[in-house]
Amino acid sequence: MRSVNKVILMGNLAAAPEMRSTPTGKNIATFSLATNNEWRNSAGENQRSTDFHRVVVWNGLATQCEKFLKKGSAIYLEGRLHNRSYEGNDKKRHYVTEITAEQINFIRLKKTKDGDMVSLETQDDSDEE
Numbered sequence: 001m002r003s004v005n006k007v008i009l010m011g012n013l014a015a016a017p018e019m020r021s022t023p024t025g026k027n028i029a030t031f032s033l034a035t036n037n038e039w040r041n042s043a044g045e046n047q048r049s050t051d052f053h054r055v056v057v058w059n060g061l062a063t064q065c066e067k068f069l070k071k072g073s074a075i076y077l078e079g080r081l082h083n084r085s086y087e088g089n090d091k092k093r094h095y096v097t098e099i100t101a102e103q104i105n106f107i108r109l110k111k112t113k114d115g116d117m118v119s120l121e122t123q124d125d126s127d128e129e
Contacts, residue, residue, distance in 0.1 A: 005080040007099050011035035013073045029062035054098045061100045074107035
């Protein structure tokens with residue numbers, strides 16, 4: 001049976017992308033993406049919470065993110081969930097859930113006479129690891 005692992009998020013970068021390379025020369029950018037949840041509680045009061053998602057971007061798309069994104073940049077991304085573990089300096093096993101981005105749209109607000117208009121610029125990476 002086929003399975004689906006698809007994530008779609010739209011939010012703002014909580015920090016500028018951090019770029020590094022693997023020993024084989026592949027570029028990797030990582031950043032935290034903030035998404036907001038809004039609702040009304042039983043008393044009718046507006047409530048809001050923010051979730052932070054760790055995003056990993058590979059190769060050419062990573063380079064584009066480093067070049068064009070900064071803290072506060074708005075993006076729309078599509079990708080997949082990835083779980084991994086590592087042994088920390090404390091010698092304990094740590095578990096991490098990340099989003100591996102496969103396509104990112106850079107969202108830019110442009111002012112017009114009639115109001116704000118959103119412009120999406122699509123970036124994707126077909127040779128992702």
